[in-house]
Amino acid sequence: MPPCRTFLHGLRRTSQNNDRMPLIPALHSVGTIRRMERTALDALPAFTLMQRAGAAAAALATELLAAAPARPEVLVLAGPGNNGGDALEAAWLLARNGCRVSLLLTCDPARLPADATQAWQHARSADMTHLDIDDLDAITGTDWSLVIDGLFGIGLTRAIAEPVATLIHTVNRLDTQVLALDVPSGLDADTGVIVGAPDGCAIEATHTITFIADKPGLHTGDGRDHAGEVSVAELGIAAAGQTAHMTLNDVRAFAEHLQPRRHNTHKGSYGDVAVLGGARGMTGAAMLAARCAAMLGAGRVFVAAISDDFSLDPLRPEIMWRLAREIDYQDKTLILGTGLGTTREAHDALVRALATDAPAVLDADALNLIAEEPGLQKKLRGHRRALIVTPHPLEAARLLKSTTREVQNDRITAARTLASRLHATVILKGSGSVIATPEGNVAINPNGNPALATAGAGDVLSGVCGALLAQGWPAWEAALAATWMHGAAADQLVARGIGPVGLLAGELIPEIRSTFNRLIASHAGKRRTR
Numbered sequence: 018m019p020p021c022r023t024f025l026h027g028l029r030r031t032s033q034n035n036d037r038m039p040l041i042p043a044l045h046s047v048g049t050i051r052r053m054e055r056t057a058l059d060a061l062p063a064f065t066l067m068q069r070a071g072a073a074a075a076a077l078a079t080e081l082l083a084a085a086p087a088r089p090e091v092l093v094l095a096g097p098g099n100n101g102g103d104a105l106e107a108a109w110l111l112a113r114n115g116c117r118v119s120l121l122l123t124c125d126p127a128r129l130p131a132d133a134t135q136a137w138q139h140a141r142s143a144d145m146t147h148l149d150i151d152d153l154d155a156i157t158g159t160d161w162s163l164v165i166d167g168l169f170g171i172g173l174t175r176a177i178a179e180p181v182a183t184l185i186h187t188v189n190r191l192d193t194q195v196l197a198l199d200v201p202s203g204l205d206a207d208t209g210v211i212v213g214a215p216d217g218c219a220i221e222a223t224h225t226i227t228f229i230a231d232k233p234g235l236h237t238g239d240g241r242d243h244a245g246e247v248s249v250a251e252l253g254i255a256a257a258g259q260t261a262h263m264t265l266n267d268v269r270a271f272a273e274h275l276q277p278r279r280h281n282t283h284k285g286s287y288g289d290v291a292v293l294g295g296a297r298g299m300t301g302a303a304m305l306a307a308r309c310a311a312m313l314g315a316g317r318v319f320v321a322a323i324s325d326d327f328s329l330d331p332l333r334p335e336i337m338w339r340l341a342r343e344i345d346y347q348d349k350t351l352i353l354g355t356g357l358g359t360t361r362e363a364h365d366a367l368v369r370a371l372a373t374d375a376p377a378v379l380d381a382d383a384l385n386l387i388a389e390e391p392g393l394q395k396k397l398r399g400h401r402r403a404l405i406v407t408p409h410p411l412e413a414a415r416l417l418k419s420t421t422r423e424v425q426n427d428r429i430t431a432a433r434t435l436a437s438r439l440h441a442t443v444i445l446k447g448s449g450s451v452i453a454t455p456e457g458n459v460a461i462n463p464n465g466n467p468a469l470a471t472a473g474a475g476d477v478l479s480g481v482c483g484a485l486l487a488q489g490w491p492a493w494e495a496a497l498a499a500t501w502m503h504g505a506a507a508d509q510l511v512a513r514g515i516g517p518v519g520l521l522a523g524e525l526i527p528e529i530r531s532t533f534n535r536l537i538a539s540h541a542g543k544r545r546t547r
Contacts, residue, residue: 041269042249043261044461045230047171047207053229057254066252067099067132070228071106073250074165074198077226078111081194082162089162091116092148094184096168096202097124102133103198103228104167105140112143119146119159123168123181150180153187161193166220168202171232176213177203189221197222200232201243208427209238209449219243229254233263236461237428237449263429266452266460266501268536271494274485275540284316288487291349292480293341293370294356294382295322296363302356302381302476305522307336309480310352312530315487319344321370323363341366350376350487354383355476364390371396376403376486379441380479384408388415397439403492404441405482405499409475413445433457442492444482444500446475452496460497465504466517473522478503481529502532 045053057066082089093108095101101122112118126137148155166188168181177185185203188195200206203219206227211217223245225235229252235244264270290310294303303320311318311333319337320330321344330336341362351370357363364386370377371393379387384406387393394416397404408416410424413431416438417424424431425447432445432453445451450462478499485495506528511517515524 041267042231042265044233044236044263044265044459045261046263047232050171050229050232053254057229057252064132064135066254067102067106067136069252070103070198070250071110071136073228073252074103074107074167074196074226075110075114077224077248077250078107078163078165078196079114081196081224082116085162088115088117090159091118091163091165092156092159092161092188093118093120093165094168094188094202095120095122096181097128098170098172099130099133100167100170100172100199100202102129102136102167103170104165105133105136107165107167107198108145109136109139109143112140112145117146118143119148119155121148121150121152121156121184123150123184150184153183156184156187157191161191164188164191164193164195166195166197166202166222168220170199170202171206173203173205173212176217177219182218185218185220194224195220195222195245197225197244199226199228200235201225204234204240204243206232206234208429209234209236209240210426211239211243214239214426224248226250228252231265233429233459233461236265236463237451238425238447241448262457263459263461266462266497268501270460271490271498271501272536272540274490274494274498275537277537277541287314287316288489289317289319289349290315290352290483290487291319291321291344291346291370292352292355292483293321293323293366294352294354295320295324295327295341296356296358296360296382297324297326299356299358300324300326302473304330304333304336305473305476305526306352306355306380306480306483308333308523309477309526309529310484310487311335312526313481313484313533315350315484319349321346321366323358323360323366346370346373346375348375350378350483352378352380352479352483354379354381354386355479357382357386359385359389368393371400374400374402376492377405378479378482378486379404379406380408380475381412384412384416388412394439397441400440403486403495404439405444405486405492405496406435406439406441407444407446407475407479407482408435409446429453429459429461433459442496444478444496446478450500450504452493452500454493458493462500462504464501465507466511468507468511468517468520469504471520471522474503474525477522477525477529480526502529502536505532 095104201220481499
């Protein structure tokens with residue numbers, strides 16, 4: 018077995034094909050991973066972890082080079098820390114296995130830490146080309162099969178300075194695969210923010226192999242644009258004793274609620290949904306939420322409209338229309354805020370709806386009204402209902418008396434804080450939507466794409482949440498399932514050439530319905546074969 022294959026068996030992918038993994042993928046903070054690493058370093062001989070990391074990196078690199086020429090050109094970028102040492106070890110293994118390796122070490126070798134110094138000695142013994150950081154013409158003038166990024170790891174705390182910043186921009190313009198080691202250089206592994214943003218920069222990798230455990234920042238915020246496909250190499254370190262309060266969203270987290278419908282049921286078996294919204298000029302938002310709730314299986318759906326512009330949905334006459342001031346919210350699941358507006362009438366309608374203990378989804382203008390009135394927030398904190406709150410970053414910022422940038426700089430903390438304050442399950446929308454509970458548990462949604470950056474997509478998500486709550490799903494599982502199916506539908510449509518540019522929110526609804534039914538059928542089949 019070639020040396021670089023030694024730890025290939027430890028790899029698992031986390032950004033694709035999650036249904037193939039035996040456990041729901043856990044995410045750990047940098048602090049937790051540091052503690053795991055220190056424990057392992059105390060128990061293992063020196064240089065062992067770096068050897069394992071380098072071998073795992075070389076193994077994945079070899080996979081990525083499967084379609085390359087017989088002697089592929091590989092550029093390895095190594096920085097001043099242990100991340101650079103991992104890259105040096107990988108470079109040595111790849112050179113021994115017949116790759117043409119060009120190595121660029123950005124620091125004085127004499128200043129490398131102890132383990133990285135040993136990796137440097139390995140690299141020096143191999144047949145490879147050594148580049149200087151100013152050799153940009155050599156970098157841009159070579160047809161690389163792969164670039165390996167080992168410039169900076171999880172310890173980076175400030176924006177990357179010159180001349181390394183120029184090197185990163187140069188690599189990002191190359192038309193080739195880029196494999197980042199542990200984390201793309203420049204990306205915060207906890208938050209998914211580019212370190213030092215807006216002045217910072219980060220490697221845009223096509224693949225990331227992350228060590229010991231998966232990190233949340235690879236899956237939310239800028240992480241999804243910079244990490245590419247993520248694999249985990251645990252390096253023989255078990256996470257035993259480490260409680261995972263963060264996971265990737267996964268079908269298995271809500272699979273037990275994917276129950277087939279019994280024949281002996283009726284529309285009353287699947288709940289009533291009332292959508293409060295539909296102010297003048299914004300009726301479409303309420304229509305989208307209502308249509309989605311109906312097509313995701315709610316027994317009956319009402320629109321409680323602020324305006325009298327419509328008395329029915331011409332495309333979905335199954336949806337019933339009422340004026341908000343006249344509707345009875347008794348025994349209904351509520352979707353509050355889609356196209357609601359912020360008028361006094363809207364405010365009073367929201368207050369009346371919140372006076373019930375009905376399960377509810379809060380979105381859009383309901384959140385804006387709550388943000389403006391502390392009394393409404395206090396009322397929510399004392400509620401006993403199943404509650405899902407679905408803000409985008411600006412709405413979250415209003416609720417937190419913060420700014421959008423501050424929310425985006427730490428999406429996980431923002432979602433957890435909101436969940437605690439509102440005593441609700443929160444879906445903080447965006448790239449890598451963050452789902453959080455009042456107790457601090459978090460899931461990051463791994464699917465979806467830029468097609469969802471379109472007007473009305475959030476209204477559709479609220480409709481899914483409302484439909485599942487009406488059918489008796491708990492708030493946490495409903496939020497997980499709704500977010501996952503919403504993202505999966507967008508991915509499926511894009512795969513068929515519908516988007517990402519120009520995909521309309523209404524096109525998501527039948528695709529989400531199909532996804533829901535496929536999931537139910539699949540899991541019903543699994544139960545029958547047990």
